[in-house]
Amino acid sequence: MNSDSWTGQTAYALQAALRLSNERFAEHLGIGVRTVAAWHQKPSLRPKLEMQQLLDTALERASDAERARFAELTSTQPATDPRLTEDPNIVAALEWLDRHARWPPGTSRQRVAERAAAIDPQSLRxxxxxxxxxxxxxxxxxxxxxxxxxxxxxxxxxxxxxxxxxxxxxxxxxxxxxxxxxxxxxxxxxxxxxxxxxxxxxxxxxxxxxxxxxxxxxxxxxxxxxxxxxxxxxxxxxxxxxxxxxxxxxxxxxxxxxxxxxxxxxxxxxxxxxxxxxxxxxxxxxxxxxxxxxxxxxxxxxxxxxxxxxxxxxxxxxxxxxxxxxxxxxxxxxxxxxxxxxxxxxxxxxxxxxxxxxxxxxxxxxxxxxxxxxxxxxxxxxxxxxxxxxxxxxxxxxxxxxxxxxxxxxxxxxxxxxxxxxxxxxxxxxxxxxxxxxxxxxxxxxxxxxxxxxxxxxxxxxxxxxxxxxxxxxxxxxxxxxxxxxxxxxxxxxxxxxxxxxxxxx
Missing domain, CATH: 3.90.79.10 (Nucleoside Triphosphate Pyrophosphohydrolase)
Structure with missing residues (x-):
């Protein structure tokens, strides 16, 4: 991607594609953990030029499988949020909800995905x-x-x-x-x-x-x-x-x-x-x-x-x-x-x-x-x-x-x-x-x-x-x-x- 097109959301997508924790991703890029946390909190944030270049380099050095995951995560086509299956905290919450609502396993993941797709972020703001x-x-x-x-x-x-x-x-x-x-x-x-x-x-x-x-x-x-x-x-x-x-x-x-x-x-x-x-x-x-x-x-x-x-x-x-x-x-x-x-x-x-x-x-x-x-x-x-x-x-x-x-x-x-x-x-x-x-x-x-x-x-x-x-x-x-x-x-x-x-x- 172009060196000026990274956002907090795409930086997070790269982290997910590399399957790194916040601390490991920060270490991988040579930056502070708080910067990574800021990308999670502000998906529209556009990193500074030097940070964009670090992300470019990390993507260039990624394996073919990691690049494919990144491409899927940043596709313009509607997709299920990867955190529903990859974030252990969200997964634990979904499993807890299935168990206590007496739903078959996977029901809460499907319902949350459908609900999330219908949410207008501006209405929440x-x-x-x-x-x-x-x-x-x-x-x-x-x-x-x-x-x-x-x-x-x-x-x-x-x-x-x-x-x-x-x-x-x-x-x-x-x-x-x-x-x-x-x-x-x-x-x-x-x-x-x-x-x-x-x-x-x-x-x-x-x-x-x-x-x-x-x-x-x-x-x-x-x-x-x-x-x-x-x-x-x-x-x-x-x-x-x-x-x-x-x-x-x-x-x-x-x-x-x-x-x-x-x-x-x-x-x-x-x-x-x-x-x-x-x-x-x-x-x-x-x-x-x-x-x-x-x-x-x-x-x-x-x-x-x-x-x-x-x-x-x-x-x-x-x-x-x-x-x-x-x-x-x-x-x-x-x-x-x-x-x-x-x-x-x-x-x-x-x-x-x-x-x-x-x-x-x-x-x-x-x-x-x-x-x-x-x-x-x-x-x-x-x-x-x-x-x-x-x-x-x-x-x-x-x-x-x-x-x-x-x-x-x-x-x-x-x-x-x-x-x-x-x-x-x-x-x-x-x-x-x-x-x-x-x-x-x-x-x-x-x-x-x-x-x-x-x-x-x-x-x-x-x-x-x-x-x-x-x-x-x-x-x-x-x-x-x-x-x-x-x-x-x-x-x-x-x-x-x-x-x-x-x-x-x-």
Missing amino acids: DRGTRRGWVSQRDVARTLADYYGTASLFTARCGDQLVNTSILTSTDWLDLDCPLVPQHDRLTVASALPEADLQLDEHAADVAVQRLAETLSMNTRMVNSPLYRLLDIAPAAQHLGGSLGVTHFVHYALTMDLLEGELVDAIAAGGPSPMPLRDRYLPDVATVLDLNNRLCSGGVLALTAIARPADPFRGEADYLLLVQERSGSVLNAARRLAVIPKGFHQPLNDVRRDAQVGATLRREMEEELFGRPDIDNTLGQQLSADPMHPSKLSEPMSWLIEQPGRLRMECTGFGLNLVSGNYEFASLIVIDDEDFWTRYGGVVEANWESETLRQYSTTDTDLVTELLTDAAWSNEGLFAMLLGLRRLAQIGGERVKMPPIEWEISE
Whole structure:
């Protein structure tokens, strides 16, 4: 092909024809893994000239069989998306759907292929725009109406009142729990798969649509293991509870579908029927019945980094980091959230990785310090110990080199009524001013973020205004409020914020 005609889509086709993982394809071309990931996310992207030349060379050196596969994949004739048979994550999702919908093997592949061929990508982008108009307040209000009386988290900052969709209790807030082994005590009760699930016709059809849209929009789906919550017992300075293990496709094709259904119902002007919510999460009793439903979730933290006084910025403060989530993520797309934010999941060691702090340290490495090798959406994880001290980034190595440089606490726990997820709201504090001087220039969000915003704990007006931004995700706002409340208690003169008082609405 001509050297100026490569796009993200054709680059991905070459990768598929060569049958290489993201990491191996990047190595084959001599480029970064993030560049390969960008081609997957932006199929219309046209690489720079030097990148076009690298792709030309790779195609020229391909075998006859590889060239034939590439020609078939890039043919102008309509063809079945090769990921339906070649992407192990999509294949696993199709097999899961056949099994739980009680369909003959291959049925979901055929249905997804037919649905994907009929999708108009522009209509999906238009729907994404409509969804973006639905505010955090709309979501919280609709869920409060649906569930009736519920213990939902509400906070007041100055004269601003903020409501969320986070179900919580007084015993689950202001935990001030250090995320170290003697306090961070979640355990794994069993790594066996959960009980079987049978999908009804509507639930199976929506799952087919999710997979078809995933293919159409090149959204990442990786069937990695996730923790599922079986029991929870948080208390002041202590996290207790038990976990099981599930896989991402189970979550993506069931509970994760509730958010889209909810937001679409609100965007349509409601009240609209929500059959998936009626099936999976019909009442508060079901929300709290953790042992008998799928309850996955994650860890998210407000990051506060001490900075010295500056002649332009002013007095010493903490830098607060807030992300706008990318439209390519499955969870809280295009919403504001604290950073890092990630699913609670094991890497290699199911028992050790059960600690909330383990997930938070991993997410710091991935989302703040740019380690692509622990991002399981970019390639297969083959390292025996990805968080071994010898593999840590330079900023993380510096933080753990001396006690006291890195402080991590869980500030609260709640169940998010959006999808029934559990949320461990946390706070990361770096008190040593030298960190920002040394490493501020390498702190960089990964592909999951569209933008990364900075706020100062001495800028009362802007931070207060931020808390009332309707673009927040509910879990992000929950973590932000509890993190600021705790930071005001421990941050001294660096923090100049109105008091944040929480209450449980009834």
